[in-house]
Structure formats: C-alpha cells, structure tokens
Amino acid sequence: MSLEDVFAAIDDDELISLTRELVRIPSVVRPGDPTATEAAVAERVRAWLAKEGFTVDVQEVAPGRPNVLGWIGEKGEGRTLLLEGHTDVVTEGDAAEWSRGPFSADVVDGKIYGRGSADMKSGLAAAMVAAAAIKRSGAALRGRLIVGALVDEEADMIGARHLATTAIGRELDAAIICEPEQNELCLEQRGVVWARVSVRGRMAHGAMPEAGVNPISALAELIRQSRVLERQLRALCRRSRYLRPPTVTPTILHAPAHGVPQSNVIPSVAEATLDIRLTPGPDEQAIQDAIDAACRTVAARFPGATIEWKPVNGFRLATEVDRNESLVQAMVKGTRQATGRAPRFGGVPGSTDGTILRTTLGIPIVTCGPGNRFIPHQVNEHVKVRELLEAARIYVASALNFLQ
Numbered sequence: 001m002s003l004e005d006v007f008a009a010i011d012d013d014e015l016i017s018l019t020r021e022l023v024r025i026p027s028v029v030r031p032g033d034p035t036a037t038e039a040a041v042a043e044r045v046r047a048w049l050a051k052e053g054f055t056v057d058v059q060e061v062a063p064g065r066p067n068v069l070g071w072i073g074e075k076g077e078g079r080t081l082l083l084e085g086h087t088d089v090v091t092e093g094d095a096a097e098w099s100r101g102p103f104s105a106d107v108v109d110g111k112i113y114g115r116g117s118a119d120m121k122s123g124l125a126a127a128m129v130a131a132a133a134i135k136r137s138g139a140a141l142r143g144r145l146i147v148g149a150l151v152d153e154e155a156d157m158i159g160a161r162h163l164a165t166t167a168i169g170r171e172l173d174a175a176i177i178c179e180p181e182q183n184e185l186c187l188e189q190r191g192v193v194w195a196r197v198s199v200r201g202r203m204a205h206g207a208m209p210e211a212g213v214n215p216i217s218a219l220a221e222l223i224r225q226s227r228v229l230e231r232q233l234r235a236l237c238r239r240s241r242y243l244r245p246p247t248v249t250p251t252i253l254h255a256p257a258h259g260v261p262q263s264n265v266i267p268s269v270a271e272a273t274l275d276i277r278l279t280p281g282p283d284e285q286a287i288q289d290a291i292d293a294a295c296r297t298v299a300a301r302f303p304g305a306t307i308e309w310k311p312v313n314g315f316r317l318a319t320e321v322d323r324n325e326s327l328v329q330a331m332v333k334g335t336r337q338a339t340g341r342a343p344r345f346g347g348v349p350g351s352t353d354g355t356i357l358r359t360t361l362g363i364p365i366v367t368c369g370p371g372n373r374f375i376p377h378q379v380n381e382h383v384k385v386r387e388l389l390e391a392a393r394i395y396v397a398s399a400l401n402f403l404q
C-alpha cells in the first residue's frame, strides 16, 4: 500500500461539501439560550464518523454540549494520535457587515466563506476526511487514530479540560491541533492570563472627593502601569522567532463594579481585566509576582485603596514542543510527502485546546491547519479550498508516519 493509494482515497468534492455543510450549521454558543450550543454540529460529526465505521464515543461535557470522539485502530502496542478540532464558533457579529451570509458557506474564487470556515470547521472536516481515507484505503495502522470534535474552545475550553480527565484522553501520545495556521507547523503557542483587577476605595459624594478614595483614579493608574508590566514580562519571557512578544491589553472596565451608576457618587469598587499574552519561559509564580508588583505600585500611590486580582480562567502558559519530537518529525516528512515542499514553521498568536492538552497531559502538540492565521473572528471569514485539500493530505501522511 503506497501513500499515493491513501491520498487517492481522499474525495476532494466530499471534503469541500462536508466543510460547507458544517459551516451551514451555526454553532455560536449563546449562554442562557439552550438551543444555541454545539449540539447540532456535534451530532452531524457523530453521524458522519459512525457511517464511516469509526468507533464513536459521545461525552456530554455540559447539557447540550458533547465532545465527539471517533477512532480507528487499536492502541495495542502502538501509539495514539489525536486530530483535534472544536465545534463552537464565535459570534458572526452584525450580519449586515458581511458581503455574503455568515452561514452561507458560499464558494467564491476558490474560497469558502462563513463564520467557522477557517476557525475551524475546515480543519475539522479535513481531519475527518483524512482519517476516513486511511480507513477506506485499508492502510495498516500501528496504534489508534482519533478524530476529536470538542466544545467550548472559544470560551473556557471545558471540552479539552474534560477530555484530559477521561481514560481515552489520558491514553493520548500526541495531538495535531487543526486550527487555521495556513498549514504551517506551529511548535509554539502564546499563553494567556486574564487578570481581573478589583480596586476598593471609599464611597463619597462627587462634590467632596476628599471625603472618599476614588477607585477609578487608581484604576486609571493601573492602566498606565500596564505598560510597565508589559516591559517586565517581555524581559522575563524568552524571545521567540515565531511569536510576538508578550502584551498587556486592558479589555474590560467596570465602575461602579456594583450597584447603580450615579453621576455624583464616587463608587466603592472599580474593576478592570487585563488580557496578558505570554511567550515561553517563566512559570506561574513569576507571572503572578509581576502582576502583584504592579498592583502594589498602584496601591502605594493611592493610600486607602486596596487592590486585588485573580486569574479569570487560570494560568494558560505558553507552550513549546521540541523539533526532535517524533510527532514533529512525522509532520515534517508528512508535509513534504503531501505538498512536495519543505514545511514552513510558525507560531500560534493565542492559546488553543492544545494549550490544555500540552499543559495537563504533557503530550507533544503541533498546531497546523487550513486558513489564514489572522482571519478568525473577522467578518467575511473564509478558507482557501487549496489549503483545505492540502491539510487533509498533510494529516494523512503525518498520521501514517506517526502510527506505522
């Protein structure tokens, strides 16, 4: 059985239509609306994998929010590789800003348009079709190849966190994260900490500010101080060829944090969230110390104010994987076999489900999938058909290299 025989089992038209079908099933998660979850698209993935003869396991992570796992082969003496995708997409925003319907999946000039076309129903479809091609071809597999369609990547990553606690998750030896990275091999991912800072002052009349302690003024100083924090984190973290340096970006401001806003009342509490992005290097404690120090600096300038912070969703540190890992070797060779060219290496600007798998399971991950790295979450999101078809071939060749 040659690799060309397995490539021949990839049906390009089927891959294109499966991608479009998944895009047409909206899966924006709207908290409070039980009908707006990943359920419908997860069911489509389950049915497709079952029809192809995969062993399928549906794991309810939260009500109406299932992870779908389908696999071929048995672990036996071999290894287990996960091709990972997520089923949720971010909001389409104002549909009027789109030049085509956000869930139309229209194909124009060799590109499929729609929310989730790049991030990441194309990557998920490529993983499904790649694994199915291996199965249909009858190629020998030493180990198990799993396609995982997980929930909630765009929010708290409860799907990946859940998978890491299951028996099948703990058996994983490596994972390819099929996120849109224009088919580059990304061995590094930036980390993120969302620091929710709460400043407590003392409530007072706006006409007599000297009678209170204004938490808003302290918060303004904290925002100014975030530039200093950014420089400190840049000094603390390693420089990376593939990742932008650390950034500290205020994203949420709340004042008053509680109660009714009134123009003549200095509130007692104000809150801000800093979106902190990291490159590899420092551990949790070092990051925590740097944020603590910034808060102390501000508190010292505002006697009577107390400043506390906590990470909204824990620490998701930057990840990196060594180029000598057998998964990386399998993908370098696989990219050559699939595309006829040497792979390009890259870095992931944000964190992904791979961050959770890497940090909780300790397994090597490589992020690689179709779609421009910068297109996710924008209007007129799209994926090039050429990249989609190429991704499926990269997954086939890489999986066979890793599992044979």
Ligand SMILES: [Zn+2]
Pocket (backbone or CB within 6 Å): 086, 119, 120, 153, 179, 180
């Ligand atoms: Zn994504």
